[in-house]
Amino acid sequence: MLTIGQLSRRTGVKIPTIRYYEQMGLLAPPERSEGNQRRYTPEERDRLAFIKHARDLGLKIEAIRELIELSVHPDQPCAGADRIAAEQLHAVRERIGKLRKLERELARIATGCDGEQIKDCYVIRALASHDLCEDEH
Amino acid sequence: MLTIGQLSRRTGVKIPTIRYYEQMGLLAPPERSEGNQRRYTPEERDRLAFIKHARDLGLKIEAIRELIELSVHPDQPCAGADRIAAEQLHAVRERIGKLRKLERELARIATGCDGEQIKDCYVIRALASHDLCEDEH
DNA sequence: ATATGACCTCAGGCTGCTAGAGGTTCAAGT
DNA sequence: ACTTGAACCTCTAGCAGCCTGAGGTCATAT
Numbered sequence: 001m002l003t004i005g006q007l008s009r010r011t012g013v014k015i016p017t018i019r020y021y022e023q024m025g026l027l028a029p030p031e032r033s034e035g036n037q038r039r040y041t042p043e044e045r046d047r048l049a050f051i052k053h054a055r056d057l058g059l060k061i062e063a064i065r066e067l068i069e070l071s072v073h074p075d076q077p078c079a080g081a082d083r084i085a086a087e088q089l090h091a092v093r094e095r096i097g098k099l100r101k102l103e104r105e106l107a108r109i110a111t112g113c114d115g116e117q118i119k120d121c122y123v124i125r126a127l128a129s130h131d132l133c134e135d136e137h
Numbered sequence: 138m139l140t141i142g143q144l145s146r147r148t149g150v151k152i153p154t155i156r157y158y159e160q161m162g163l164l165a166p167p168e169r170s171e172g173n174q175r176r177y178t179p180e181e182r183d184r185l186a187f188i189k190h191a192r193d194l195g196l197k198i199e200a201i202r203e204l205i206e207l208s209v210h211p212d213q214p215c216a217g218a219d220r221i222a223a224e225q226l227h228a229v230r231e232r233i234g235k236l237r238k239l240e241r242e243l244a245r246i247a248t249g250c251d252g253e254q255i256k257d258c259y260v261i262r263a264l265a266s267h268d269l270c271e272d273e274h
Numbered sequence: 275a276t277a278t279g280a281c282c283t284c285a286g287g288c289t290g291c292t293a294g295a296g297g298t299t300c301a302a303g304t
Numbered sequence: 305a306c307t308t309g310a311a312c313c314t315c316t317a318g319c320a321g322c323c324t325g326a327g328g329t330c331a332t333a334t
Binding site (some may be wrong): 046049054071074077084088102103110118 | 180187190195204208211214229233243244247257258260
């Protein structure tokens with residue numbers, strides 16, 4: 001049995017975050033010691049590691065909840081899990097696309113200024129008007 | 138003079154958000170009608186457009202506040218504005234890098250499953266353990 | 275005069291945590 | 305057996321950056 005501190009160190013998830021996940025229903029309320037402290041089994045550690053991995057991949061709490069729900073029914077078809085992963089991939093690709101547009105524009109803005117005073121500053125002028133933008137947004 | 142609704146439509150910034158920016162000190166408290174409703178000048182519309190543009194580029198409220206502060210002193214050197222833009226560019230590039238790692242892993246996870254049941258599902262297994270990951274994270 | 279829509283303020287909620295106050299328990303050392 | 309000190313407990317509040325809704329007022333057209 002692990003204390004919450006040991007669990008935290010082994011998974012890299014901070015203690016308040018563990019308690020938060022319990023509150024959010026991602027982790028079942030664990031056993032308690034006589035003095036009311038949380039004690040975790042290795043299975044619970046595995047589940048927390050699962051949650052952390054999914055969070056690191058950018059999955060929302062709600063999506064993780066669905067996946068856990070699915071994983072409790074190992075004999076059902078796994079199309080649901082596939083769908084969640086695919087949706088997540090799609091979301092990540094969209095974010096990358098948007099960020100690359102931003103990158104281009106920021107690169108132009110950040111390197112374009114050779115003025116000396118604010119009133120000539122390309123950064124300020126570029127933000128003040130879209131006329132200097134390459135694409136619409 | 139524009140009402141808050143007109144301002145909202147012209148800038149694409151929602152009404153509660155405009156009031157929020159005022160509260161945060163990004164917009165000065167505007168004039169009011171006799172009946173205490175906000176009335177905006179074209180200059181205020183321009184400033185809101187500036188704010189929106191900067192937000193769309195991912196700048197934080199605090200960074201925008203600094204830029205506005207700078208733009209009020211047009212005769213000062215503009216190195217500060219350049220720095221803010223460069224920092225933002227750096228942050229965006231970092232986010233892109235991280236997201237691309239996620240993309241690779243998710244793509245592998247989302248396309249790797251040909252099991253039929255949850256207990257064989259590659260998505261679930263990949264999340265449960267890092268053994269299936271390509272890089273550490 | 276009245277209807278309707280746009281506006282006002284204020285409070286509370288959202289995500290995903292994090293921090294702090296104020297109190298209890300555990301394990302180790304003496 | 306006792307004492308320390310770290311680790312734990314619950315609860316509340318806070319962060320960004322808004323959004324929503326309640327309950328009420330204003331503007332304008334008919």
